[in-house]
Amino acid sequence: MEIWRLPISASQRGKLISAGYTSLSSLSSISSSDLARELKVSESEAMNILNVASHSRGPETSNASCSIVEGAQSAWDMLHDEESLMHITTSSADLDNILGGGIHCKEVTEIGWSSLSLIVNSVLKYKLTTAFGSESIIFMLIGGVPGIGKTQLGIQIAVNVQIPNDFGGLGGKAVYIDTEGSFMVERAFQIAEACIEDMSEYNRFLRKDFQECKIKMQPQDILENIFYFRICSYTEQIALINYLDKFLSAHKDVKVIVVDSVTFHFRQDFDDMALRTRVLSGMALKLMNLAKRFSLAVVLLNQVTTKHTEASLQLALALGDSWSHTCTNRIVLYWNGNERYAYIDKSPSLRSASAAYSVTARGIRNSSSSCKRIKMM
Template sequence: MMLRTVSSSPLAPSVKVKLLHAGFHTGADLQDVEPHQLCRDAGISQKDAEEVLQTFLNDPRHLGCEKAAVEGLTALDLLQQEQSRGSIVTFCSELDAALGGGVAVGRSTEICGVPGIGKTQLCLQLAVDVQIPACFGGLGGKALFIDTEGSFVVQRVVDMAEAAVEHCALLAEDEEQRRALEDFTLEKILSGVFLVRCRDYVDLLAEVYLLPDFLKKHPEVQLVVIDSIAFPFRHDFEDLSQRTRLLNGFSQQLIQLAAQRSIAVVLTNQMTTKIADGQSKLVPALGESWGHAATHRLLLHWDGAVRLASLLKSPSHPDATVHYQIAAEGFRDSESDEVRPSVSSHGPAANHSKRPRTQTPHD
């Protein structure tokens, strides 16, 4: 049993938007909050504040949360759910192996890195790869791409889509796969990527607030990308505690959506400079508390002229660092991987014989 969210409550829409904007996303966020405090933080009237607290404090889902924990799923149920969800390949075989087959469905993944390292390129690749037909080991889904920086370039999607279609055509071995290719075309792939432009954090919060309704109307969407989460939240915030509260509620809502809707949520994050012991180093933006927000954290970085992807956080796979490149066709294995072992890669590889591979059978 899940705690009621603000977005699913019977409150007036104007009140819900103000609550979400102030960082109140679930009944748990309203525990121990007094009406006058809610008035001040959310900018609502005393009457509305009392109605909000009454709604959530009397909610049986809120009162029965301890019972819900006892009546939860078994470990076997969770294992079967995770195995049935699948993952989205990146077309970098070493990275897919480190991730246990690709970017996990039902989980959130954060991709960090400096400008130009390939964060958006990987996101665009995933938006194409989520549409690979099931008979090729894909999900046959669609993607929602939320762009906060104006970095979405449709020509790159075209390049990647054409390469994916050609790649699957080379792998086709039976009649089922050849029939699937009739619907796996450039036009179908482009129409399977929904694009939303958010220009500030208010736009982004509103979009996430509307996500459940969007996903109901488009159940085929199995990937939600936010590129980037950092950009709208690094500006216009004098009260950092408010920003932390907004981000915590934001991340919890996305984690719930990922699990409940069986979708992959991918967030990109920028880097910032941290001074410690008189020395500076680059670290992911938005503070240390944000580091716990996503289920998986992936860092894209340089080693000289070599691009590396490091898995820094995962509940199910060990840390690993692999090589990759950004080719004309998209996100790919490093050209020199065939003569140079990866820095480290300990994750289990996906063994599905029909799953898309970076190399063609002729390589």
């Protein structure tokens, strides 16, 4: 049972959600005094909230336990599921190759960028540190400098998820959550036009005539299938993430959620670091569950910052180590001279590799350089 269903006042529900409590289970181990301090209410009011939550949790706990047991899956079935996962192309074959085919559904891919310009030698020489957990749903962190094309990549993915099944795509729709105001609808239209034009190159793989499919898909259709949300505060962001479950139930053809950027509103106005950690962890868990339940991809854009140690220069995720533990894979975007590169720094399933790519008028594409684009580490 989620907090918004709890039979308490709207004001109390709002305070709980703003403090990062999204489900009854998140209230199971907190004392009334701690809850009162976090919600800035009296201890008696906090005790009343906990009592209501306790009475509402009874049947749910046993049902959840039965659901977990009945949902047991063999390792063989898990392997089969992973091999059959659909993916979203980035429109760069070289980038898709190092990603194992593109951005996979049922996975959360985190894309970040750094405020410091790093050349390739820096990326490969220094250890890029982030500790990741062992979740079954894969997270990726991709970092790079400003101008590296992170928003361009987010828009490209929101467009490419709509490529029809006949063309090797998912034929889905996209949710784009913009916290920075960086989404450019004119740019999305350009990328949509180029995407439709590129479909003609895949004719040899198709059983249907390209012209027939082209008539059914126009740039304006692609834009209509991108559900755009502008978020101006962390409370709005939390509320929207909690609302996505209901939204996706009504729009089951959505196959990707892009958040640009996931940490923008959490880098300020937070004096209580423990509260921020809990809010972010709850949000990450919610997105992981959405990715798995609705078989969609989640792309989170994040900022990478730098920190100096005695022995090395290290890249660290914005918001610190606690947020970094939610991820298992990490990809860094960087400049090598005048060329953009993507580097897989850490992954339990992908080899460390780098690939060059370009940001063109048509969107993300292979690098035009004549040098070797893919390098396995």
